[in-house]
Amino acid sequence: MSDVVFVAAIFVLTAVAALFLVACNKVMGPDEQALAEGGSEELLEFPADRSGAGT
Amino acid sequence: MSWQSWAQIASLFALLAVSTPLLGSYMAKVYGGGPAPGDRVFLPVERFTYRLLRIDPETEQRWTAYAGSVLALTLAGTLLIYVVLRTQHALPGNPDHLANVSPGLSFNTAISFVTNTNWQNYVGESTLSQFSQMFGLVVHQFLSAAVGMALAVAFIRGLVRRRTTTLGNFWVDEVRSTLRILLPISFVFAIVFMGAGVIENFHAARTVPTVAAIGTHSATSPAMQQQIPGGPVASMVPIEMVGDNGGGYFGANLAHPYENPNPVTNLLDAWLAALIPFAFAWTFGKMIGSKRQAAVVLVVMGTLFTLSMFAVTALETNGNVKLASAGVTQTATTTNPGGNLEGKDLRFGAAGSALNAVTMTATSTGGVGSALESYTPLGGGVPLFDMMLGETIPGGTGTGLYGMLIFVLITVFIAGLMVGRTPMYLGKRILASDMTLAAIYILVLPVTVLVLAGISLLLPSAARQISATGPHAITEIVYAYASAAHNNGSAFAGLSGDTQWYNTTLALAMWVGRFFEIIPALALAGSLGRKRTYAVTTGTLRTDTPLFTTLLAGVVIVLVGLTYFPVLALGPLAEQFAGHFGL
Numbered sequence: 001m002s003d004v005v006f007v008a009a010i011f012v013l014t015a016v017a018a019l020f021l022v023a024c025n026k027v028m029g030p031d032e033q034a035l036a037e038g039g040s041e042e043l044l045e046f047p048a049d050r051s052g053a054g055t
Numbered sequence: 056m057s058w059q060s061w062a063q064i065a066s067l068f069a070l071l072a073v074s075t076p077l078l079g080s081y082m083a084k085v086y087g088g089g090p091a092p093g094d095r096v097f098l099p100v101e102r103f104t105y106r107l108l109r110i111d112p113e114t115e116q117r118w119t120a121y122a123g124s125v126l127a128l129t130l131a132g133t134l135l136i137y138v139v140l141r142t143q144h145a146l147p148g149n150p151d152h153l154a155n156v157s158p159g160l161s162f163n164t165a166i167s168f169v170t171n172t173n174w175q176n177y178v179g180e181s182t183l184s185q186f187s188q189m190f191g192l193v194v195h196q197f198l199s200a201a202v203g204m205a206l207a208v209a210f211i212r213g214l215v216r217r218r219t220t221t222l223g224n225f226w227v228d229e230v231r232s233t234l235r236i237l238l239p240i241s242f243v244f245a246i247v248f249m250g251a252g253v254i255e256n257f258h259a260a261r262t263v264p265t266v267a268a269i270g271t272h273s274a275t276s277p278a279m280q281q282q283i284p285g286g287p288v289a290s291m292v293p294i295e296m297v298g299d300n301g302g303g304y305f306g307a308n309l310a311h312p313y314e315n316p317n318p319v320t321n322l323l324d325a326w327l328a329a330l331i332p333f334a335f336a337w338t339f340g341k342m343i344g345s346k347r348q349a350a351v352v353l354v355v356m357g358t359l360f361t362l363s364m365f366a367v368t369a370l371e372t373n374g375n376v377k378l379a380s381a382g383v384t385q386t387a388t389t390t391n392p393g394g395n396l397e398g399k400d401l402r403f404g405a406a407g408s409a410l411n412a413v414t415m416t417a418t419s420t421g422g423v424g425s426a427l428e429s430y431t432p433l434g435g436g437v438p439l440f441d442m443m444l445g446e447t448i449p450g451g452t453g454t455g456l457y458g459m460l461i462f463v464l465i466t467v468f469i470a471g472l473m474v475g476r477t478p479m480y481l482g483k484r485i486l487a488s489d490m491t492l493a494a495i496y497i498l499v500l501p502v503t504v505l506v507l508a509g510i511s512l513l514l515p516s517a518a519r520q521i522s523a524t525g526p527h528a529i530t531e532i533v534y535a536y537a538s539a540a541h542n543n544g545s546a547f548a549g550l551s552g553d554t555q556w557y558n559t560t561l562a563l564a565m566w567v568g569r570f571f572e573i574i575p576a577l578a579l580a581g582s583l584g585r586k587r588t589y590a591v592t593t594g595t596l597r598t599d600t601p602l603f604t605t606l607l608a609g610v611v612i613v614l615v616g617l618t619y620f621p622v623l624a625l626g627p628l629a630e631q632f633a634g635h636f637g638l
Contacts, residue, residue, distance in 0.1 A: 002158060003141060003158050005158075006137065006158050006159070006161070006162040007134070007137065009162065010130065010133050010134060010137065010162070010165070010166075011130075013166075013563075013566050014126055014129070014130045017126055017566070017570040017571075017574065018123070018126060020570065020571060020574055021119060021122050021123070021126075021574050021578075024492060024495070024574050024575050024578040025119055025578065027488055027491050027492055027495075027578065028488055028492070028578050028581060028582050029488055031117075031220045031585060034582070034585040034586065035218055035220070035585055
């Protein structure tokens, strides 16, 4: 096979990875919805690792 | 096991016990954003690099931009290596006047090195020029290792940050990983390796007369001459190891006396390979502010790594049943290190070879110091299983950490289902979309490995390239695709890989293993970074206890066992039992 085929294959593989990135982004869902999720906004601290806090 | 075996293993663990907290703490400062040791030296170089590459270090990236940057760097690197290999005859640094590399092999090698796999379908000293090795390969051994480190840091940021859509700047993480961690370690150890006997020169291969006839394989080849290769090897070995690359200068890799001359360098190689993966677990603890959470990760990584080490060392030092039945002496004497010595270098013996094999496969290094094909069936099966664990015990530079953290998220989810609690890790709720991404991450590799290995066994032209038959052939072919897809790069031996089929499909496996793992992992990090943290209540499942540690180790083994057990049963397990029953 010639250089053209292999160089084209490198671009195709990159394009497929980019499409996969878009698909994973869809799985994640939009940022706005996630950021609007409720929560207590507690600071995450591990005081001297005694309590296992934050877990 | 002999006292030498114990001493080698103890030395490795002692070195790791010292280096893990030291390097891990240093790395936490490098990635922490505040002042870090060496700022006076490194900051001016970093600023110059940013100006040169037009990078704004203050700009943060969403996970998609972060992943896109990784893709862009990889695309540029792949094309660069491909062009260098295809034109090496016309380029400088080719004292042996080696021809251009064929298109298929250039494609395979380019993808192999940008994905940090370093699978080598070629014999380095007789295929690649010194320029190709230094500029084409070594540069990407630094860059691809730094990619893994940057990704791990991005994943930690996703866990630590709250209500943000950014994970840092890939280019900054890449530059800092290379400049402040990989380069200094590689520089120091290049000198150490030169002192220990690894060669560093720019000579062409030299023809020398041998003391005695070395063989009469060909009527035209003089039996009293040998080609002694030269090359810049000592400067390549440290990044080959510390970057968990594994691609060596010579075809024989770590079995070559110019690359791995003695047991001391063999031990240093193992230490360097495991150095950053273990240190990253410590860095994780520092960055999230919890030693106990880091201890969970470290204990699971360390325990499975130790079990593998003892298993292979014991299996190989006890000898091979088939060699015993053939009347081969495998007992240690003053002139014989004992054990199963077929395919192993007498400088290292069975124990040193086992140390090397386990370290190179449990990390994603993939260096090869002995022929795994000649190991006992289970002795060769354990390194295969280590790779199948997703390169997490301790895995690659950074990739091992985020691989294990994804196992942690799965464990939290499973435990949550078992006890009826909302799955939560570090105060963040794990939702269905997170589990979808984690499931993609876990399933992509087994599907790639098993499908491609299955097709290769069915295709007569591909199956002809496998030297063995029966269960051993299954192990050979599964090992090749597992090594490629898990970005390990070690070879089991016995497979003639430089064919159109294997060059193409192994490259495909490497690419899938790299990006179809990186992308869901970064998406997961992005998802975690957007979340708020929730208050801990008495109903929250603790993830820093011995119980959870045990559960995590169980999940890692069971998940991999479920996906790979059938093929392991047909390969190494069937062969081991057949040997025991004299079949």
